[in-house]
Amino acid sequence: xxxxxxxxxxxxxxxxxxxxxxxxxxxxxxxxxxxxxxxxxxxxxxxxxxxxxxxxxxxxxxxxxxxxxxxxxxxxxxxxxxxxxxxxxxxxxxxxxxxxxxxxxxxxxxxxxxxxxxxxxxxxxxxxxxxxxxxxxxxxxxxxxxxxxxxxxxxxxxxxxxxxxxxxxxxxxxxxxxxxxxxxxxxxxxxxxxxxxxxxxxxxxxxxxxxxxxxxxxxxxxxxxxxxxxxxxxxxxxxxxxxxxxxxx
Numbered sequence: 231x232x233x234x235x236x237x238x239x240x241x242x243x244x245x246x247x248x249x250x251x252x253x254x255x256x257x258x259x260x261x262x263x264x265x266x267x268x269x270x271x272x273x274x275x276x277x278x279x280x281x282x283x284x285x286x287x288x289x290x291x292x293x294x295x296x297x298x299x300x301x302x303x304x305x306x307x308x309x310x311x312x313x314x315x316x317x318x319x320x321x322x323x324x325x326x327x328x329x330x331x332x333x334x335x336x337x338x339x340x341x342x343x344x345x346x347x348x349x350x351x352x353x354x355x356x357x358x359x360x361x362x363x364x365x366x367x368x369x370x371x372x373x374x375x376x377x378x379x380x381x382x383x384x385x386x387x388x389x390x391x392x393x394x395x396x397x398x399x400x401x402x403x404x405x406x407x408x409x410x411x412x413x414x415x416x417x418x419x420x421x422x423x424x425x426x427x428x429x430x431x432x433x434x435x436x437x438x439x440x441x442x443x444x445x446x447x448x449x450x451x452x453x454x455x456x457x458x459x460x461x462x463x464x465x466x467x468x469x470x471x472x473x474x475x476x477x478x479x
Contacts, residue, residue, distance in 0.1 A: 260297030288435030324447030334423040336377040344372030350380035352439040357453040362410040367456035379427040397422040
C-alpha cells in the first residue's frame with residue numbers, strides 16, 4: 231500500500247503525457263507507476279483544481295491531473311472548518327459497512343439503542359477484551375455494539391482459527407464472551423465471514439483493534455470507556471445536525 235512508502239516520494243520519473251479527456255487514466259497510470267499492484271477503488275476530481283482524489287489501499291491520496299505529483303495527508307476546507315479527507319473516508323466506510331448484514335455480525339444491543347457502532351475486533355487483543363468486559367455498560371449507555379472480525383495476525387493463525395471456532399459455536403455470543411475472557415473455544419469449522427470481514431477491514435483502512443466506527447462511518451478510534459463513547463457519539467450527532475442546519479440556511 232502507499233502508506234508503506236516515504237511520504238517524500240512523489241511520482242517521480244518521466245512525466246506522463248496528459249490528455250484532457252482522459253485525466254483519470256493518467257492519474258491511474260501514475261499510481262501504478264509508483265505501486266504496480268495498487269488496487270484503485272475510485273478516482274474523482276478533488277476540491278483543489280488540478281488534483282484528483284484517489285481511493286486506494288484503504289486511504290485517500292491526491293494526484294495532480296498531469297500525473298506528476300502525489301500528496302498524502304488530510305485536505306481541509308478552511309472556510310467551513312471541515313476535514314474533507316476524513317469525510318470522504320467516512321462515506322466509504324458507511325457504504326461498505328451497510329453491505330454487511332446483521333447475520334454476519336455478533337450483536338450485543340439494548341432493547342432500544344440510541345446509537346449502533348460497528349467494531350472490528352480481535353479475540354486476543356487486550357483493549358478488545360477490556361471493551362467487551364464492559365459490554366453491559368455500553369448497552370446501558372444506549373449503544374449497540376456490532377462486532378466484525380479482524381484477527382490482526384492474519385489468515386491461518388491461532389487467533390484467526392479461534393474466530394472461526396467462535397462463529398461456528400452453537401451459541402456464538404456466549405462463545406465470543408468466553409473467548410474474550412481468555413477461554414479458548416472448542417475447535418470448530420463451518421461457513422463463516424471471518425476472511426470476508428478481515429478483507430473488508432483492510433479495504434477501509436482498519437489497521438488495529440478495536441476499531442470503532444460510528445453510524446455515519448466516522449472512525450471513533452480505539453477503546454473508549456462507555457461514558458466517553460456515548461459523549462463522542464453525542465458530539466458527532468450534534469455536529470452533523472449543525473452541518474445540516476447550516477446547509478438549509
